[in-house]
Amino acid sequence: MKLMSNEYIPVLLSTIVVDTKVGCDLYLEVCENDKINYILYCDETKVFNQDKISGLIKNKIGYLYIRKQDLKIYSKYLEPCLKKVVESDDIGSAAKAKIVYDVAKNIMEDFFSNPRSGVPVGRVKNWVSTTVGMIMNDTHSSPLINILSYDYYTYTHSVNVAILGLLFSKCIGLKLEEINAVGIGLLLHDVGKTHINFDILNKKGKLTDEEFEKVKMHVELGLKMLSQVGSIEEASFFPVMQHHEKNNGKGYPQGLRDNAIHQYGKIAAIIDVYDALTTRRPYSDARKPFTALKIMRDEMGGSFDEKLFAEFIFFLNQAV
Structure with a gap:
């Protein structure tokens, strides 16, 4: 399991349901010149569609990141699909x-x-x-x-x-x-x-x-x-x-x-x-x-x- 940074929390890609709005910005973790950066991948207003998921899977990326202050928003997003999450074999x-x-x-x-x-x-x-x-x-x-x-x-x-x-x-x-x-x-x-x-x-x-x-x-x-x-x-x-x-x-x-x-x-x-x-x-x-x-x-x-x-x-x- 990924560790948290000071400002960002990892979230499993498999917890995000296709064609939904998470409600908070989603970031990619990128390492450049031995430095970790977080780049916006999907902003809070956009639908997380199949193309976005496919691109991540193709590049073997299993985690995205949210800001720590957005954990409450993310938890609320997960609530309606909690049953699907806990029944998933990928988590x-x-x-x-x-x-x-x-x-x-x-x-x-x-x-x-x-x-x-x-x-x-x-x-x-x-x-x-x-x-x-x-x-x-x-x-x-x-x-x-x-x-x-x-x-x-x-x-x-x-x-x-x-x-x-x-x-x-x-x-x-x-x-x-x-x-x-x-x-x-x-x-x-x-x-x-x-x-x-x-x-x-x-x-x-x-x-x-x-x-x-x-x-x-x-x-x-x-x-x-x-x-x-x-x-x-x-x-x-x-x-x-x-x-x-x-x-x-x-x-x-x-x-x-x-x-x-x-x-x-x-x-x-x-x-x-x-x-x-x-x-x-x-x-x-x-x-x-x-x-x-x-x-x-x-x-x-x-x-x-x-x-x-x-x-x-x-x-x-x-x-x-």
Whole structure:
């Protein structure tokens, strides 16, 4: 796979659909006098036609380049044809994983930066369905695990949790429709945080009791937002409403215990904490997977379903 330059990102030629407009400028990488230059090949207003593709294939060129600032545009371009991309035999697992991740990040960043646009349920469902299809047909989890972001933003956390949850759900033998349901809930589990003050969410240090009470409201706010959408299955609500419940009854918002917590809620609770521990936060560095699991076992005893937590450790040992 090609490496990024300081200003340009490589994109596989096979991800560009013939007779479409990508929406951003596409560049060729050219080496002249031992210096790398990037030459405009197709500007954003032009259709990428068969002649352009044929010329590149004839010269054995498999990559074009986009400017870094155009990654969001390119990810949005890929979204409608994501299924075709992940089913392509011409694209490797690592490249597919990055595309899947970037598309999901784009969906959630769009929402969190403009929540008044409404919860993007259709986009979420399409992404989950396509990603589940890829996961079910791929025996290797590592490309998707390796692409996860270790810098914490609410939208990257949502994507990390969804991807880990989809992979884990497959590992423990959930059925296809169950994996889809849990995936939708995981990707949307923190939508209520759009109603919480940004300064509180990103505070460097311990929250006051009053601030923590405000943060806890994101669960019920998220449920209210999703219930107004009307096109989400009931099963997908469990990760949203139970990702802060604890097996010992010390969680919120309902203080549920053990079997009163749905399996999807238990999955969400484990992965939500794991991702929070393994990503950089405003108030803490990212922990290594082993350290995070040790903290969850030793310092959060009783918080998680023991059987599921043991299965999660097994899953990570196989996947990482």
